[in-house]
Amino acid sequence: MANSKMIPLLKESNNKEILNCISSQEEVNCLIEFEKEIASYVGVNGALAVNSGTAAIHLALMLLEVRAGDIIYCSTLTSIASANPITYQGAQPVFIDSEPETWNMSPRALEKALKDAAKNSKLPKAIIVVNLYGQCAKMDEILKLCHFYQVPIIEDSSHALGSMYKGKPSGTFGDFGVYSLGPRKIISNSSGGVLLSNDSKYIEYAKHLATQARESPPFYHHTRTGYSYIMSNILAGIGQQQLLVLDKNVILKQKVFNQYQEQLANVDGIDFVYEQEDTLSNRWLTVILIDEKLIGQNVYQIVLQLEKYGVETSFIHKPLHLQPVFEGCKYYTHDDRESVSTNLFQRGICLPSSVDLTIEDQIKVIDSLK
Numbered sequence: 087m088a089n090s091k092m093i094p095l096l097k098e099s100n101n102k103e104i105l106n107c108i109s110s111q112e113e114v115n116c117l118i119e120f121e122k123e124i125a126s127y128v129g130v131n132g133a134l135a136v137n138s139g140t141a142a143i144h145l146a147l148m149l150l151e152v153r154a155g156d157i158i159y160c161s162t163l164t165s166i167a168s169a170n171p172i173t174y175q176g177a178q179p180v181f182i183d184s185e186p187e188t189w190n191m192s193p194r195a196l197e198k199a200l201k202d203a204a205k206n207s208k209l210p211k212a213i214i215v216v217n218l219y220g221q222c223a224k225m226d227e228i229l230k231l232c233h234f235y236q237v238p239i240i241e242d243s244s245h246a247l248g249s250m251y252k253g254k255p256s257g258t259f260g261d262f263g264v265y266s267l268g269p270r271k272i273i274s275n276s277s278g279g280v281l282l283s284n285d286s287k288y289i290e291y292a293k294h295l296a297t298q299a300r301e302s303p304p305f306y307h308h309t310r311t312g313y314s315y316i317m318s319n320i321l322a323g324i325g326q327q328q329l330l331v332l333d334k335n336v337i338l339k340q341k342v343f344n345q346y347q348e349q350l351a352n353v354d355g356i357d358f359v360y361e362q363e364d365t366l367s368n369r370w371l372t373v374i375l376i377d378e379k380l381i382g383q384n385v386y387q388i389v390l391q392l393e394k395y396g397v398e399t400s401f402i403h404k405p406l407h408l409q410p411v412f413e414g415c416k417y418y419t420h421d422d423r424e425s426v427s428t429n430l431f432q433r434g435i436c437l438p439s440s441v442d443l444t445i446e447d448q449i450k451v452i453d454s455l456k
């Protein structure tokens with residue numbers, strides 16, 4: 087039940103759908119409606135709405151029966167949320183480097199890893215491919231390799247709802263797709279995630295696992311460990327409303343990116359990730375790459391300097407193969423001479439990219455950077 091403080095707030099927003107969810111959870115099932123709407127938006131058969139993107143990845147691993155001793159490949163340049171569920175299952179992550187064009191999983195490094203694994207008869211149980219900051223990974227090449235070696239794909243599109251790869255929505259290429267609706271995502275209900283699959287049996291079983299694995303008898307009966315992962319009806323109602331503004335948010339994010347790119351194009355030592363042919367990035371986050379030699383300062387110094395001007399920027403994700411918690415895990419690089427993800431980490435800065443960033447605020451960021 088919503089508390090009394092929350093109801094006036096929602097009334098102010100005049101949001102009938104959410105109020106209905108609160109007043110009559112039995113009659114208006116926002117959860118089921120939201121699942122149908124997001125599945126239909128991206129063109130898959132089934133979606134399960136859960137309470138985080140991390141939970142959705144964990145469920146996908148459980149559906150693939152990942153257990154202790156299994157190996158899972160994962161993009162290295164990503165949030166730790168992409169890989170933590172591997173550890174929840176007692177499995178072993180192997181990290182795959184980025185390639186320099188999309189910054190996402192390198193098909194070349196993946197091929198090296200799969201070839202090695204096939205030689206040693208230790209193929210991974212799944213791979214987790216991330217579409218970082220809204221940019222789609224090179225899915226054709228990754229799919230080809232995974233089909234050849236018969237390895238299922240979990241596509242972590244937590245950042246890439248609204249992005250397209252060759253005319254198809256990001257998140258719909260793997261055996262499972264994942265979105266996050268957490269804070270500051272392209273759409274957000276404060277805390278949520280979505281698991282996608284074209285196989286409705288998987289979605290049904292994921293729902294069972296996400297609701298404490300309660301069995302069918304009318305009394306509480308459980309034969310295996312389940313989880314409390316399902317999205318609340320109220321947050322699903324907010325998710326429905328957020329889905330209505332997704333297209334608008336993509337346009338606003340692209341506008342923010344284009345403005346940065348135009349204004350900073352002639353600054354030597356600043357570069358961007360470019361859209362790949364036949365893909366459309368939702369530009370969830372604008373990230374620049376700094377050439378320390380040309381700029382005369384490193385990323386750390388620039389972030390601190392901008393803070394002094396009142397501009398909040400941040401580092402890009404530190405690659406997972408460098409995280410102490412994953413010390414000793416195997417890592418395959420794109421290039422024998424250098425690790426592309428490590429280089430990106432040393433050069434990347436995330437710029438303010440909110441959909442409600444005013445043009446004045448953006449100009450302040452640009453001027454401060456210059």
Ligand SMILES: Cc1ncc(COP(=O)(O)O)c(C=O)c1O
Nearest residue numbers: 138139140165167168244266268
């Ligand atoms: C790449 C990536 N995957 C997964 C997640 C997990 O999402 P959540 O915070 O909803 O658990 C995040 C979170 O920000 C993320 O950045």
